Amino acid sequence: MHIIQFNDGPFSIVIIRDHSHQVRMHSAFTRCHALAAYTVSVLAGLTFVCFVTTAFRDYSANADINTVTVLVRNVPDYSASREKNDMGFMIFDLKADLRPLFNWNVKQLFLYLTAEYETPSNKLNQVVIWDKIIQRGENAVLDHKNIRPKYYFWDDGNGLRGNKNVTLTLSWNVIPNAGHLPILVAKGNHRFTFPEEYTTTKM
Amino acid sequence: MGLTDWFEALHMDYDGQARAEKFSRIIILLFGIVGFVWGYVIQQFSETVRILGAGFILAAVLTIPPWPIYKRKALQWQKVRPVKAAEGESSTEKKETKKKK
Numbered sequence: 180m181h182i183i184q185f186n187d188g189p190f191s192i193v194i195i196r197d198h199s200h201q202v203r204m205h206s207a208f209t210r211c212h213a214l215a216a217y218t219v220s221v222l223a224g225l226t227f228v229c230f231v232t233t234a235f236r237d238y239s240a241n242a243d244i245n246t247v248t249v250l251v252r253n254v255p256d257y258s259a260s261r262e263k264n265d266m267g268f269m270i271f272d273l274k275a276d277l278r279p280l281f282n283w284n285v286k287q288l289f290l291y292l293t294a295e296y297e298t299p300s301n302k303l304n305q306v307v308i309w310d311k312i313i314q315r316g317e318n319a320v321l322d323h324k325n326i327r328p329k330y331y332f333w334d335d336g337n338g339l340r341g342n343k344n345v346t347l348t349l350s351w352n353v354i355p356n357a358g359h360l361p362i363l364v365a366k367g368n369h370r371f372t373f374p375e376e377y378t379t380t381k382m
Numbered sequence: 383m384g385l386t387d388w389f390e391a392l393h394m395d396y397d398g399q400a401r402a403e404k405f406s407r408i409i410i411l412l413f414g415i416v417g418f419v420w421g422y423v424i425q426q427f428s429e430t431v432r433i434l435g436a437g438f439i440l441a442a443v444l445t446i447p448p449w450p451i452y453k454r455k456a457l458q459w460q461k462v463r464p465v466k467a468a469e470g471e472s473s474t475e476k477k478e479t480k481k482k483k
Contacts, residue, residue: 284427
């Protein structure tokens with residue numbers, strides 16, 4: 180650092196020549212800024228290491244699904260074509276212990292129950308009929324009896340009546356603080372058959 | 383408030399500001415590491431963030447205001463030299479260029 184001094188008339192001028200970039204006068208604002216920036220950098224680093232500690236966790240678990248009542252109707256689907264389509268309905272039990280899935284990098288689980296079946300027109304049909312969000316701290320032991328579907332189980336034709344192979348599976352999406360969002364299918368599913376006759380009465 | 387008062391109120395000396403920065407980084411890093419370990423033990427990342435936040439506040443209190451310990455090695459300025467009345471141009475730089483000619 181060079182300090183040059185002029186004595187010019189009635190004024191005295193001092194020029195500070197700063198040749199090094201490290202040597203600078205910092206104001207309180209500069210220090211606030213540097214501190215905030217450094218804290219955020221450290222936080223980003225910690226978040227990344229948090230992700231690394233859970234990156235290779237196994238988020239699989241068992242689920243026990245059982246149907247209590249199964250029936251199929253043939254009713255007009257006013258939301259689509261107004262043609263009569265098959266609509267499945269079942270009351271089911273669901274049991275699963277999802278506590279081991281939670282760790283410090285899991286904010287919530289998004290659970291969804293899917294019905295999978297094959298029809299002559301489609302090799303694979305998948306319909307989500309129920310879902311649930313479990314946030315960290317909430318009860319992660321599922322023991323539901325007699326659940327009704329949250330969403331309609333529509334087929335896009337008449338593929339449900341007498342269908343011998345409909346599979347219910349529970350899947351979940353793990354939502355972390357940082358990292359990827361894995362989707363897993365529970366071990367254990369339930370297979371059932373739709374009845375040969377349409378139900379016409381109200382339940 | 384004059385310029386020098388303002389300077390006094392907000393600035394440290396060069397040695398002080400270097401120490402303040404080093405000090406703040408040590409505090410933040412230390413709280414970060416401790417928070418990380420504690421958060422891992424109780425499996426709650428929000429606690430890690432909270433402890434880091436406490437470190438930020440502590441570092442802010444200790445290293446942002448120009449406390450007296452950061453003002454121990456003030457720059458020693460030269461005294462203002464008296465005006466040389468004999469010469470019309472009196473700047474030292476100009477004098478040097480003249481000499482070179």
